[in-house]
Amino acid sequence: MTTLATSDFQRIASIARDRWGLCLTEKKMPLVSNRLSSFLRHSRFDSTQAYLDYLEEDAGEEDMLVFFDLLSTNVTSFFRDRNHFDYLEREFYTPLARGNITLPGKRIRIWSAACSTGQEPYTLAMHAIESLPDLANWDFKILGTDLSNFAVEQAKAGTYAADKMDGIPQEMLRTYFTRGTGANKDQYTVTRQLRSLVTIARLNLMDPWPFKGHFDVIFCRNVMIYFDADTRRKLVLRFHQLLRPGGILAIGSAETLAGLNVPFTAAQASVYLKH
Ligand SMILES: C[S@@+](CC[C@H](N)C(=O)[O-])C[C@H]1O[C@@H](n2cnc3c(N)ncnc32)[C@H](O)[C@@H]1O
Incomplete structure (x- = not known):
């Protein structure tokens, strides 16, 4: 060395x-x-x-x-920080299913910003299918982006070694992944159903973003920890512009918006609402 x-x-x-x-x-x-x-x-x-x-x-x-x-560090996993998914189920999908929240055109947009090798957006997709019974009737899309070429290629491939599948309940593993055969028997690939809900692209969070409409939910977890306070604040304000009113921002469990002076309300630990 x-x-x-x-x-x-x-x-x-x-x-x-x-x-x-x-x-x-x-x-x-x-x-x-x-x-x-x-x-x-x-x-x-x-x-x-x-x-x-x-x-x-x-x-x-x-x-x-x-x-x-x-x-950079690409560490990630399926169903990382389970409490974020529990929050979405309780405060977003259930009210949507009951009609307590209505969205124009039944349009739902979720952004997994800095999604690394894809476990986060594919978890969001599995979780949405399980949480919103009539998902097929919604205009539902998840975007996963990351800067790393390596991570983006892995995320697009959607193929994972068996030891990466730990966080996924057996039933979901059978439903949403296809197991390889022969030399690939320890590899799991996301099904076409999951893939159809997720688009993966390369994006530097520091660059201008090419988005037109609003997002309902943004997951930006375990990346702001690498940015200084000024960069974090600017980024969070850009998320604010992109979210619809009441939109949800989830950050890493070791991260906080406290002290950044940004127009979000804490909903629970590391989950914020745009106001
Ligand atoms: C630790 S991973 C977090 C993955 C996932 N969000 C999670 O919480 O499991 C951090 C990711 O941030 C990405 N990243 C770092 N700086 C970035 C930037 N400026 N723009 C986009 N992605 C970035 C890295 O490539 C890496 O994949």
């Missing part, structure tokens, strides 16, 4: 902040150093400085994204 010089780490941190809003503290140095040295060993660059010069001056989008993957 090569040790990263503080000046190189600062150059890395500055690229990460300017391009992706990531706030890399020195605690991240060992991780970044490790990942960078294994990347450089198999690259055409003969030093960290040469690679950083390239990134700062010449690199195109694809090469920048390879670098992004060296810095």
Whole structure:
């Protein structure tokens, strides 16, 4: 393992902040150093400085994204933070089913922002099918986006190793996934039904967003933790613009909007309503 010089780490941190809003503290140095040295060993660059010069001056989008993957964390799982799904069932789907909430055109839009490898949007899809009995009569769509090329490809493929399926009840596993055969017997792929509800795309949360209509629900979980307070605040205000009045914003259980001075009301831990 090569040790990263503080000046190189600062150059890395500055690229990460300017391009992706990531706030890399020195605690991240060992991780970044490790990942960078294994990347450089198999690259055409003969030093960290040469690679950083390239990134700062010449690199195109694809090469920048390879670098992004060296810095970011994709940890996720099916049914992560179950209380968010319980909230949606109780306060969104049940009132919708009973007609206590009405939505024009029976249109429901959900955004899983920073969805990593797709477990979050596919969980939202399974959960919606289970929670809203006449889902087929609704104009229902989930969008999952992430910046990482690696994550987006995985999410689009919708194929997961058996050890990633732990959070899914057996009955749902049988209903919403197809198990591979032969050499692929430990792989599970989302069914066509699930896939039809979910669109996956690549999006940098720091860039302008191409959306036209409003969202009813936004999940932006376990990514704002990597942003500084100013970046978080700006992002949350953009979510606010995009949500319909009363729309739901779920953030990671270790995250909070407290202190950001944004027009949301806390509904329960890490769940907020637009006002
Ligand atoms: C820890 S994962 C969270 C996944 C999922 N939301 C969850 O809670 O399980 C964080 C994700 O944020 C993505 N990410 C980080 N910065 C981003 C940015 N500026 N724009 C879009 N995605 C970003 C990373 O690629 C990574 O997949």
